[in-house]
Amino acid sequence: MSLVLDRVVQIQPRVVRPLPRPTDVRVGVWHAPAVIAENHFVYKSLSNWAFNVAVGCSHACRFCYVPSAATIKQGPKLAEYGVKDPDAEWGDYVLLRPWNEQKFLASLRSAEKTPPKQLKADGNRAIIYCSTTDPYQVIRHPDSARQRELAAHARFLVRRSLELIRDQSTLNVRILTRSPLARADFDLFKSFGKRLVFGVSLPTLRNDLAKVYEPKAPAPSQRLAALRAAKEAGLHVYVALAPTYPECDEADLRATLQAVAELDPITTFHEPINIRAENVARIEAQAKVMGVRLRTEVFATRESWQDYAVSALHTVSELARELGIEKHLHLWPDKSLGSRSLADRMPNPGKYLNRLEHWWHRVSEWPK
Numbered sequence: 001m002s003l004v005l006d007r008v009v010q011i012q013p014r015v016v017r018p019l020p021r022p023t024d025v026r027v028g029v030w031h032a033p034a035v036i037a038e039n040h041f042v043y044k045s046l047s048n049w050a051f052n053v054a055v056g057c058s059h060a061c062r063f064c065y066v067p068s069a070a071t072i073k074q075g076p077k078l079a080e081y082g083v084k085d086p087d088a089e090w091g092d093y094v095l096l097r098p099w100n101e102q103k104f105l106a107s108l109r110s111a112e113k114t115p116p117k118q119l120k121a122d123g124n125r126a127i128i129y130c131s132t133t134d135p136y137q138v139i140r141h142p143d144s145a146r147q148r149e150l151a152a153h154a155r156f157l158v159r160r161s162l163e164l165i166r167d168q169s170t171l172n173v174r175i176l177t178r179s180p181l182a183r184a185d186f187d188l189f190k191s192f193g194k195r196l197v198f199g200v201s202l203p204t205l206r207n208d209l210a211k212v213y214e215p216k217a218p219a220p221s222q223r224l225a226a227l228r229a230a231k232e233a234g235l236h237v238y239v240a241l242a243p244t245y246p247e248c249d250e251a252d253l254r255a256t257l258q259a260v261a262e263l264d265p266i267t268t269f270h271e272p273i274n275i276r277a278e279n280v281a282r283i284e285a286q287a288k289v290m291g292v293r294l295r296t297e298v299f300a301t302r303e304s305w306q307d308y309a310v311s312a313l314h315t316v317s318e319l320a321r322e323l324g325i326e327k328h329l330h331l332w333p334d335k336s337l338g339s340r341s342l343a344d345r346m347p348n349p350g351k352y353l354n355r356l357e358h359w360w361h362r363v364s365e366w367p368k
């Protein structure tokens, strides 16, 4: 094990915590209701639409790509809620969307009647829960009564909307979470039959490492237990090793993929960390406060990031082959990895570019 990883293992709970105390968290209700909206995933093959329960996310993943979009689109509105810098403060605010059943049903009908030829083929006619937040996050509020009220509202948003989708449409649902709280809704998921797939983001099995990159998300061990429980409950499960960190070496990736292989998921997605907005600065700040040294040098230049990303994608691909799960592997290489200058550094540029095209246009599995 490298020195870098040793430092990560030695994290002590008494080090200065970068996380806000509950009283610092901007938690409340957003002005716009929760509806089904078209999403704009590029080459992910996750869904055609998204249902997002909140603006913000209490899991506070340091690499998260969402705040760049939040900064651009919702910065002025977030300022009214006391959020000065939506990117730097990511993880400190959770604004649950209100429920308006008429508006939700209108959005459901609009999605339902969309002609298939107008839909991206890789979306599987599915709605993802969620694309810009987590559907099963812990709501923290300094007032315990208010906290219970908000937590109940968050749960209502998920359950009521799912019931309406199940009973009043033919659309599919993709759940994606980092939280074992989803276990409470397995009965509801089961009632969808083949119309619902349940997935968990599991970049590593190492709880200590995840604590650095995803400081307030439930530990990977809890997520793996939730996946196993979902499998036992008869749900259609998938896994997202997303994103794996620079510290996820071959041994770590093998351990994660071995555990994943035992679940026989319908799809295993993977991506490394892509550089988005200020996410590298967030990762570096977290490491500094926790007193650990991470391999953030891989983000220093375009070339060093490309080397890390290509290496991680290649390693996962090889390990999936070794473990016999390559058929259902779905890599998410960033579009920028298709640059001519990078391809020319490969032993076989044509083959490399063809592989990227394969992954970018792959349609993920859906239960038959």
Ligand code: SF4
Pocket: 057, 058, 059, 060, 061, 064, 065, 066, 131, 132, 133, 134, 178, 217
């Ligand atoms: S759970 Fe998802 S949305 Fe929430 S902080 Fe982590 S990556 Fe971002």
